[in-house]
Amino acid sequence: MQWSPDSAIYKQLADKISDYIMQGIYKDGDILPSVRQISSEYEINHITVSKAYQTLVDLEVIEMKRGRGMYILEGGTGILKQYKKTQFLEITLPDIVKQMSILKLSEQEIMTAIQDIQSKNHHSNKETL
Amino acid sequence: MQWSPDSAIYKQLADKISDYIMQGIYKDGDILPSVRQISSEYEINHITVSKAYQTLVDLEVIEMKRGRGMYILEGGTGILKQYKKTQFLEITLPDIVKQMSILKLSEQEIMTAIQDIQSKNHHSNKETL
DNA sequence: TATAGTGTTATATATAACCATAACACCGGA
DNA sequence: TCCGGTGTTATGGTTATATATAACACTATA
Numbered sequence A, B: 001m002q003w004s005p006d007s008a009i010y011k012q013l014a015d016k017i018s019d020y021i022m023q024g025i026y027k028d029g030d031i032l033p034s035v036r037q038i039s040s041e042y043e044i045n046h047i048t049v050s051k052a053y054q055t056l057v058d059l060e061v062i063e064m065k066r067g068r069g070m071y072i073l074e075g076g077t078g079i080l081k082q083y084k085k086t087q088f089l090e091i092t093l094p095d096i097v098k099q100m101s102i103l104k105l106s107e108q109e110i111m112t113a114i115q116d117i118q119s120k121n122h123h124s125n126k127e128t129l
Numbered sequence C: 001t002a003t004a005g006t007g008t009t010a011t012a013t014a015t016a017a018c019c020a021t022a023a024c025a026c027c028g029g030a
Numbered sequence D: 001t002c003c004g005g006t007g008t009t010a011t012g013g014t015t016a017t018a019t020a021t022a023a024c025a026c027t028a029t030a
Helices: A009-022 A036-043 A046-058 A074-102 A105-122 B010-020 B035-042 B047-058 B075-102 B107-124
Strands: A062-065 A068-071 B062-065 B069-072
Touching: A009 A046, A009 A074, A009 B075, A036 A046, A046 A062, A074 B010, A074 B075, A074 B107, A105 B075, B010 B047, B010 B075, B035 B047, B047 B062
Parallel strands: none
Antiparallel strands: A062 A068, B062 B069
8 A cells, every 4th residue: 555755644544535435335324444454454553544534533424433433424425525525626626727727738638638547447447437 | 825734835835936937937047036035035944945945956947056046957947847747647637537536526517616716817817818 | 251343542752844043155246 | 355145054942743562441242
């Protein structure tokens, strides 16, 4: 498992878990992998894992049940999707638009790159398209 | 001047200086603002400023001339544009495409948001469009 | 009750980032 | 030579992140 050096591991893990939730791999009410499972599987410290989960607790997406594990709250998936969508539209996208403007990339170049990316995804994940 | 807590200040500053170079505000051979000017203007430590400049030195975009200042190398702008373009197409864009897929945003939603962003930019920067 | 699994807390350490402050070394112009 | 400006180095301190290790506290099951 590679972690980007540009961002804290706990943040990347929180994003990864978020992606799984949004993709429906875990649903409201489901239990998530334990702190020790993730720590062992990804070979990172359990406190780092706890920290990642804590960010989702703070968003009221999941809850920690001592002795039992981490559970997705009812309505948690909806809260997460709303939060991520808002972040994307209000923070990520403006930055991307700015970068495209500064780089003076043509629409053609971008569409070609997107299609290239999507064809690679199509190849590796049959259900993506 | 606000710095995002998600990324090191020196990285954000290096990006900011990069943007100015790519936008042609400073050209090959030009001198850039001194470490002390930036430190004072943005109210950050001069070592942090030096670190930002060092990342551009490492990319061979600029050179440090002791006692004189920071100069953009001949060809520096081209190197920078190439590097940023590659990064965008190979790293940023795939991540964006992935996010859009997970968020299941419609093209309509995205185009609307982009137009909103661009109309705001058009309003504040007359020459952007 | 014992066991296995859960999350939490404690302790100590290392690294990266950032700071304030000071001073050294270099450069160009008066 | 002096002065003002330049980048660089040194010192000491704080905070955030991440780690290893250990143990506590809780839960469910046999």
